[in-house]
Amino acid sequence: MGRKGLFDLEKHFAFYGAYHSNPVNILIHTVSVWPIFFTVLVLLYFTPLSVSSSTFSPSVSWRDMACS
DSSP: OOOOGGGOHHHHHHHHHHHTTOHHHHHHHHHHHHHHHHHHHHHHHHSBOOOOOTTSOTTOBHHHHHHO
């Protein structure tokens, strides 16, 4: 029995290789992925944690966690 659908890894890897060797896709990834990544880091930096514990104050953020 052959593998079909989501479990056909050879098919998925072939698609992945063809898609990521396309020069336009490489350019889009180079230009777009890093700004998205750093935007997520900035959003996490300013997002307060909602942790209720005696070791954390109610207004702890990711920035406070990184600096301690």
